[in-house]
Amino acid sequence: MSAVSLPCDAPATARGVATRLIRLSALGVALALLGGCAAMSEQECRSANWYEQGQRDALAGQPRSRLADLHEACAKAGAVPNDRLYLDGWSRGVHQFCTPDNGARWGRQGRSYANTCPPELDRAFSDRYRAGRRGWEAEQAVKRLQGEQRDKQRALDQAKDDAARRQAREQLRSIDWRLRDARDELDRAEWQLRQPY
Structure with missing residues (x-):
C-alpha cells in the first residue's frame, strides 16, 4: 500500500480526506485477510482449482469440514466442488501445515x-x-x-x-x-x- 503524503500546510479538508483514504485502504487489507475465512464467491466456485483450494485451506489451518461449507456456498452458484481434488490438495497441504x-x-x-x-x-x-x-x-x-x-x-x-x-x-x-x-x-x-x- 503506498502512502499518501500531503504538506503540513495543506487544507484541513485535504488532510482529512487523505487520512480517511489511508484508513479505508487499511480496512480493505484487513477485509481481504479475513476473506480467507469467508465462503467462496460465485465466480470463485465456477473457476476454482479444487486441488489448490484444498491445499490453501489446509495451509490456512482449515479442517476437512471446510469442504461442506464450500458445497453450501457453491450450491448457490450452481457449482459443485470436486471432492476428490479438494481432499487430495487438502491432504498435501495439511502435511505441510502440521509440522x-x-x-x-x-x-x-x-x-x-x-x-x-x-x-x-x-x-x-x-x-x-x-x-x-x-x-x-x-x-x-x-x-x-x-x-x-x-x-x-x-x-x-x-x-x-x-x-x-x-x-x-x-x-x-x-x-x-x-x-x-x-x-x-x-x-x-x-x-x-x-x-x-
Whole structure:
C-alpha cells in the first residue's frame, strides 16, 4: 500500500480526506485477510482449482469440514466442488501445515488451532503450538501490564495530594512485581521454544 503524503500546510479538508483514504485502504487489507475465512464467491466456485483450494485451506489451518461449507456456498452458484481434488490438495497441504515448527509459529502468533492435524501429526504440532501459545499469552500479559504501568504513572504525575500519590506509588510497585513475573514467564516460554523438538 503506498502512502499518501500531503504538506503540513495543506487544507484541513485535504488532510482529512487523505487520512480517511489511508484508513479505508487499511480496512480493505484487513477485509481481504479475513476473506480467507469467508465462503467462496460465485465466480470463485465456477473457476476454482479444487486441488489448490484444498491445499490453501489446509495451509490456512482449515479442517476437512471446510469442504461442506464450500458445497453450501457453491450450491448457490450452481457449482459443485470436486471432492476428490479438494481432499487430495487438502491432504498435501495439511502435511505441510502440521509440522512442529509451524505449530510453534502458529501459537506464537496467537492464532487459534481447529484440531486440523491428523492423529499421526497432531501430537508434535499441538505440543509446539501450546508452547508458542504460552509465549504469545505471556507477551500479551507484558503488554497489558505495561499499559497499566503507563496509566498509573500518569495518575501519579497528576495526583494532587499525598494520599493519592502514595496510593499510586503502591499500585505502581504492585504492577512492577507483576510485570517482572510476566517478563520471566515470557523468557521461559521463549527459552522453551528455542529448544529442539
